[in-house]
Amino acid sequence: MNMQAMLKQAQALQKDMMKVKDEIDNTDFIGESSLVKVTLKGTKEVVKVEINAEDSLDKDDIEVLEDMIVVAINDANKKIDDMTEKKMGKFGNIPGLF
Numbered sequence: 001m002n003m004q005a006m007l008k009q010a011q012a013l014q015k016d017m018m019k020v021k022d023e024i025d026n027t028d029f030i031g032e033s034s035l036v037k038v039t040l041k042g043t044k045e046v047v048k049v050e051i052n053a054e055d056s057l058d059k060d061d062i063e064v065l066e067d068m069i070v071v072a073i074n075d076a077n078k079k080i081d082d083m084t085e086k087k088m089g090k091f092g093n094i095p096g097l098f
Helices: 003-025 059-091
Strands: 026-030 037-042 044-052
Touching: 003 059, 026 059, 037 059, 044 059
Parallel strands: none
Antiparallel strands: 026 037, 037 044
């Protein structure tokens, strides 16, 4: 294979990878716990935090609520990581790419 063909193939691969990465970055991922639902972009930017209004919270429940927010954010982050691995895994592990 000549060098020009290899370069063209690498450019096409890079274009495909950027398209998939863009798709992931612009997808909303929802993480949930019993009291909280959070929405993150694929870039792991927190977009929205929703607290279940049906449950009345006392001051004592604030610590539990804080824990539930952490659980929900971690759940959404795991979904982002799983989707990224699923979609980007086909390109192999290229260090320093993203």
